[in-house]
Amino acid sequence: MKKHWLKPPDWSWNSFSDENPTSVSQWIESLQSFQETPDLIVYGTPISRSSISVSGASLYPSEFRRMWKSFSTYNIDEHVDLISFKVADAGDIDMHTTDILLSHQRIQQTTAYLTKRYPTSRTCMIGGDHSTTACAVRGIKEMYPSETIGILQLDTHLDVRDPRILGPANGTPIRQLIDDNTVMGKHIMNIGPHGYFNAKSLIDYAKEHSINIITLKAARKKGVLQAVKESLQHLSNCVDRIYVTVDMDVLDISFAPGVPASTPGGMSTSELFDSLIEIGKDPSVKHIDFVCLDPSKDSSVQETVKIGCYAWLQYVTGCVLQDKK
Amino acid sequence: MKKHWLKPPDWSWNSFSDENPTSVSQWIESLQSFQETPDLIVYGTPISRSSISVSGASLYPSEFRRMWKSFSTYNIDEHVDLISFKVADAGDIDMHTTDILLSHQRIQQTTAYLTKRYPTSRTCMIGGDHSTTACAVRGIKEMYPSETIGILQLDTHLDVRDPRILGPANGTPIRQLIDDNTVMGKHIMNIGPHGYFNAKSLIDYAKEHSINIITLKAARKKGVLQAVKESLQHLSNCVDRIYVTVDMDVLDISFAPGVPASTPGGMSTSELFDSLIEIGKDPSVKHIDFVCLDPSKDSSVQETVKIGCYAWLQYVTGCVLQDKK
Amino acid sequence: MKKHWLKPPDWSWNSFSDENPTSVSQWIESLQSFQETPDLIVYGTPISRSSISVSGASLYPSEFRRMWKSFSTYNIDEHVDLISFKVADAGDIDMHTTDILLSHQRIQQTTAYLTKRYPTSRTCMIGGDHSTTACAVRGIKEMYPSETIGILQLDTHLDVRDPRILGPANGTPIRQLIDDNTVMGKHIMNIGPHGYFNAKSLIDYAKEHSINIITLKAARKKGVLQAVKESLQHLSNCVDRIYVTVDMDVLDISFAPGVPASTPGGMSTSELFDSLIEIGKDPSVKHIDFVCLDPSKDSSVQETVKIGCYAWLQYVTGCVLQDKK
Amino acid sequence: MKKHWLKPPDWSWNSFSDENPTSVSQWIESLQSFQETPDLIVYGTPISRSSISVSGASLYPSEFRRMWKSFSTYNIDEHVDLISFKVADAGDIDMHTTDILLSHQRIQQTTAYLTKRYPTSRTCMIGGDHSTTACAVRGIKEMYPSETIGILQLDTHLDVRDPRILGPANGTPIRQLIDDNTVMGKHIMNIGPHGYFNAKSLIDYAKEHSINIITLKAARKKGVLQAVKESLQHLSNCVDRIYVTVDMDVLDISFAPGVPASTPGGMSTSELFDSLIEIGKDPSVKHIDFVCLDPSKDSSVQETVKIGCYAWLQYVTGCVLQDKK
Amino acid sequence: MKKHWLKPPDWSWNSFSDENPTSVSQWIESLQSFQETPDLIVYGTPISRSSISVSGASLYPSEFRRMWKSFSTYNIDEHVDLISFKVADAGDIDMHTTDILLSHQRIQQTTAYLTKRYPTSRTCMIGGDHSTTACAVRGIKEMYPSETIGILQLDTHLDVRDPRILGPANGTPIRQLIDDNTVMGKHIMNIGPHGYFNAKSLIDYAKEHSINIITLKAARKKGVLQAVKESLQHLSNCVDRIYVTVDMDVLDISFAPGVPASTPGGMSTSELFDSLIEIGKDPSVKHIDFVCLDPSKDSSVQETVKIGCYAWLQYVTGCVLQDKK
């Protein structure tokens, strides 16, 4: 008979759990302990003091990881077990307490480093606010200066506000990338704008720079999934690699209380989840990020963090389906 | 005797904001400062002590206005800038602290005044609870005694409870208007009733008075938008002017936590938003109200107030599209 | 003139209410006071200490009853008044404070008793957590040992975790029933599994035992309603009586904050509500339960309890429509 | 062995509960079923549409009663069992849905009726907002026109706002009673005003009419309990009967989130609880009320309703101690 | 210059944190990794399905540990650094999912094991609900059968409800220990009962068995700290070792929203904090537990969990002050 029933102290949320025998938290390993080349590298950018409004999106990377234990690795809809797909967690990039420019530089450098060190691995950045996207794309461009990069953006907003006024804040990343010639406007497809959340002057900027805006109403006419397919197809034809940025505020506010900028009239979770499988299946997509989810604003049942984790797994499922083919 | 009871609008929140260069709050002006005839006059009726259950709907007019700064004037789905459409804010009607009948009288008189003084302007009343609709319609009838008025009601309830028992409470406005011959039952189209929220006796009353009930299930068979179109068409054929009343409890409770009487199985925001553009486009619609939204019950991210503001802008978009034609 | 205006003290939530003249609370009577054979017997099993995670589902039976007064007996969509359908409330089964096995035994014995004493009445159990389903089905089997029982399960999970490890916890009822030969795996239709919420090993168990899994994605291809119809048809063909178990976690988390195990990507209330009418219409369905709704986690407007009550009334509406035919 | 384990349905919150063998809910009986003269009559006045700000204080009487089951009849601090003290619950006064004056009249008439019918019983009114106090005191004066009535008021506010402007709203009851000569200003002792919550003009009115204001700071110099003792002593010397009105907003906001008008710097629960025993012990105190507690604003653990029930029991304990002497 | 800025993934909440250079989380080590004999062993008993009402106290041990990082090891009031005091975390006892008796047995066995294996170390059990106290005390008695054990209980309740009716539920531990002769009633000092939360019959039981009840009112007459001192003195004189059990419901509800059974009129945090230093200073106190704190009911700022952690550190501070002498 056992002498006592002590389990070692739960020094981590990531311990084995009888309750979910093959949970996501048991599947993913740290990049540091990885023996082989990972299929996908996840890394966090816990910064949101660059946000125009108060945001706790800096808290998302750790909440995202804590949610892993509530998800199994098996997708029952697609009959796919993710377990053979190799995901490495590279940890979070160390953000400075007050120096935003320095933090942004570190995101750029670290993304460059990962892209160079693991050239065959996909990368997935977990924000943080949307300012981080500009840094990540610049880091990739730094490594692949001769490649053209296309962006598929799922977003309620255009994010082309003026960095000369705001600095590199979360409303500006797309404009930053256009203004410094990292990405061309015509290589940006933004699916999701709707309603009354973009000023006329910003739409004018987008038009001048040939950004492709697919409003939610337009997307729904053919189906959001179809719109995503066509956008990926279009980008594949004219760029070398696709970066996907998912601003979680693309979701309707009724699904996403934990995204301060989410609005009525937005995308449903079904539309987003289906789109992410499609995105994962596209071999041109090398990089993705999920930004602007603020766990401190989430409902008490953490609905939005669960959606964020589910959305990410849909992308992974898509990758697995792609590799299967 | 005072001709009307308008207080100047509470412009407070309406300062310039860099963050949304052409926000709704910058576009709308007070009626007092208006030089020309407005296309639409907005006025608030902050009363809800006439509500059967405890309600803070009296707080909605000011929260509605405070929300303006989060909306741009540009509708990206319809490619329409509202900025040339002239909306005047007439402020709130001064409600008495305890004398409900007096407050109701003031709503009637003020609506009559506005309708008379600005005969070519549309009016939009922001409630307050649903008791205010009876007052507003009576005020219009007072000005146009020879016209027949039709009502398009979006509502989960029939609102034909007995004012002889309840007084002029929020469950009674439609019955008040029928019983005093302001409107005929057959000129009322109610889209939205569903489920188990109307007693048999009230349905019997509605049938006796030929109120047209289009249940949500029936509406969805053809599409809610189509049901709205047909209802407007039908009313246009038999009345002189249409009054639209939007009881926000028509929305499903998962969208509208801030409407105490909202229920499961209700309308989606998409269905409501599409309908309101259609309503705005109909030249027979001269008057509209939005009632029963209680900001004190709303979620912490003010989801319902945002929906209320969005819904109102959809109606305005419809007006602009109508005028464009 | 009246001398005073006292109403007798409100010793019960079930008093007459002017505000909803023919409410569900006025229609339902206690089984003890019933003169004739009821069409449907409702009974509560307020236990959730058998739940793997902390759950307050034991609080649901009483909150369910308190919600009755907010619902009318008339279904306006189906033009059906439930009032002639005889529903008896048998009360709650007395649960022991700490002896879970004893409580489970009482559920089995009491279900057996009700099934024997009222052989022509349908039964509806209001949980409590999902562990109660195994007890109820065993109680029925005890009374009808020679009948084959089929189960239609609406659930995000398979609930086939191993009772040898967990004891008779809420993740295990389906496996309990298969392992002790009460029900055969092939007589179980589970509609609703989706996403990443069932471990691979559990899916393997289900396949070995020929449980029919209809994922939400598969169901939606033909329509959830159609999937339910076909499942009922299939079961009717091969079993003597159908037991329906509705784990409320089948609902999407955006509808059901008050179900701790609800997830993103789940069923909509429309899909559930339509399905329940169909279930009620099927004469082979003799028993139903609703489990895992935890009122202590619900939103402040009690959205989930309202949905639970609505769902149950949809089932009753189905029964009435069946009897009408 | 038992055949089944059904308890009769819980048609009332007031059923026997193993968990609190001699709970307050088991002790109190309805006035209608009372055989002898009660020592204390409790009655509810569920009205708060007379409140200046939105208030759900109308919900308090029923929440107050529902809380009874969480309290035992035994006061362990005072070694007193309340069970032999005869408390009758007369129920709630039927309030009209929209006619505030009529509702107020009913409060006056019913209080008069109770006072006449049970001349030796103490009365305790459970509000409702503070407007009800004026009605109750007038009802008592109606029965005892030749007696002088004194008021001990525990309140943050003076409640002497002008009823000519506001009507009989919740900020006006003390002024109503002075202006119609029901009570003299000098027979009013108000303990609790503090801070910045009474306009200068109202303080001037109070001074003109010789209302005795004992600020919280002044009371604490000698101890709140001592201040209450001296006030009761003073009133006993100059009036025939004392009416005590406890506006729950006298409590500090950190204790009383469920009282919308509570403020920082208010009374502690200890101070209030000790005072109420003293009040109960005074034979001149024949009437008491507790007003302005809004359960819909309370914290999720119902802290304020619990305090309200505790406070009331302290008063009852005081009565028992008085009778013991 | 650094190549990248990745920190290893935060696989544990217990990582180094710049923000609190010498936090409690950095100081405490796991028992498994301990080289020397610890001064104090902490272990968790995550069980609350033995609770009469729904309780999430099983979640406390892990939340307690997660809170460590917000506390420094230095007590500035007492000028004491805890860092040289050796605290080992033994982890949580593995609780069975549904077998309460088995879980209780494991607590007893494990406490016996720890007490035997580390005879000179103090033990501190982190509950879980109050049923665990009976198990722990029995485990100690098992090791020291010839010693008399005294209990100092800080509690609003007597916890002497009848286990023959309830089983070993959270309202019964003290009675269990008396009925099976583990502890004598006269060796129990209960400080904290107040108000209306103990039935007469339970008080009678306590008197029959000579349990020493020091009501909060009585304690405050001399000061709670003094009452604790005298109780410890009294126990020291007549028992061999003292077990202290802190039911967090002893705290006033305004401090402790996260303790479902907390009530108005309870102990302040100051009184509790001061008492715990005194308890830590007493060499006869060998064992302590903290029970009944339910993090799932806590306020959004986790006030109660913070208080729980502070309280425990006060006890540790007391131990250090004792050892210093």
Next chain:
Amino acid sequence: MKKHWLKPPDWSWNSFSDENPTSVSQWIESLQSFQETPDLIVYGTPISRSSISVSGASLYPSEFRRMWKSFSTYNIDEHVDLISFKVADAGDIDMHTTDILLSHQRIQQTTAYLTKRYPTSRTCMIGGDHSTTACAVRGIKEMYPSETIGILQLDTHLDVRDPRILGPANGTPIRQLIDDNTVMGKHIMNIGPHGYFNAKSLIDYAKEHSINIITLKAARKKGVLQAVKESLQHLSNCVDRIYVTVDMDVLDISFAPGVPASTPGGMSTSELFDSLIEIGKDPSVKHIDFVCLDPSKDSSVQETVKIGCYAWLQYVTGCVLQDKK
């Protein structure tokens, strides 16, 4: 170059209100419209992206002003009407969206400007997080280079963390001022540190620089008010002007849910309120600030914002009492 960065105050919420005839919102005027020299100038510094943890303290200045309408100008405890004391609202300093150093510079320059332009006026800064204090004090020093400045700090923390690591974050202001010789450590009196919220190394720094730490325990031995008096007396004797900084986290967490860094065991509101009158009465105190109150974390009844406004009015009351003498 701009001389200062003031935007006009947001007067929005400040309309006439019948409900509080002489409210604080009616009394205070904008600095821009002031004819004479104000007695006190209030200005806001809406910045909290300099905070180590996520903070919405930037939202406080506007919430603070919106709360004015709930307060009267008359202090009933002190029998003082504030209305003759001239308070000017200078509005908020325009903070840059992402450039923290620039924002800090603007606070310094603007404080210098106000101090120079209105040399006889007291100033009161409304934060914002605690990083702003270093800027304000430097601005004053800039104007009065030859004066020695003393600081009375009410705070749970020492705020002497290392700016070389963190930059000018909210944990560093006191150290910044010492390290750049703006203020000497011995001229700083910190009342309020308690418990386990300051690392040993920070206490060592404080001791090395002779900062005077008066722990809450020490302060309470003589009374917090007396400790404040003595500290002011001590500072008056050795400095030319006193700057008081009130970090609202000095308050106990049970009072101040809206201050993320508040802790158990902190100051009561009574202690703070009494202290602020004393501070206002001291002629050496020329400057005060209130920082770190985050309205987005506040309870739903805005308890903490109310406390913040009350605290500020206590300071003003003290000023009036001083001037009266």
